[in-house]
Amino acid sequence: QVQLVESGGNLVQPGGSLRLSCVASGITFSFFDMGWYRQAQGKQRELVARITRSGSTNYADSVKGRFTLSRDNPKDTVYLQMNSLKPEDTAVYYCNAENFISKRNFWGQGTQVTVSS
Numbered sequence: 001q002v003q004l005v006e007s008g009g010n011l012v013q014p015g016g017s018l019r020l021s022c023v024a025s026g027i028t029f030s031f032f033d034m035g036w037y038r039q040a041q042g043k044q045r046e047l048v049a050r051i052t053r054s055g056s057t058n059y060a061d062s063v064k065g066r067f068t069l070s071r072d073n074p075k076d077t078v079y080l081q082m083n084s085l086k087p088e089d090t091a092v093y094y095c096n097a098e099n100f101i102s103k104r105n106f107w108g109q110g111t112q113v114t115v116s117s
Helices: none
Strands: 003-007 018-025 032-039 046-051 057-059 067-072 077-082 091-099 105-107 111-115
Touching: 003 091, 018 032, 018 091, 018 111, 032 067, 032 077, 046 067, 046 077, 057 067
Parallel strands: none
Antiparallel strands: 003 018, 018 077, 032 046, 032 091, 046 057, 067 077, 091 105, 091 111
């Protein structure tokens, strides 16, 4: 059974930082490109950042220079370091895993990030 378990979401003040973690189980982690998406209330889910099996990353323009995505293959975990958070970063953040051959996707249950004073 595939599971992606996110953690690290919280309430934080503007300008603050959070680190989200996503631990995968039930998959061969090194076969998967990993990503974080977010969905704000009333809006569509959007890509935040992705990291390939080889470690190449891409980011949404809105988070470039503030967010850093990394992966630890031995721990089957990806991390999203979020700095200089803004109120518009408020959303539910979802972890995604995509098999690089089949393109089959798996999703986590989401973790809430709220940026507010």
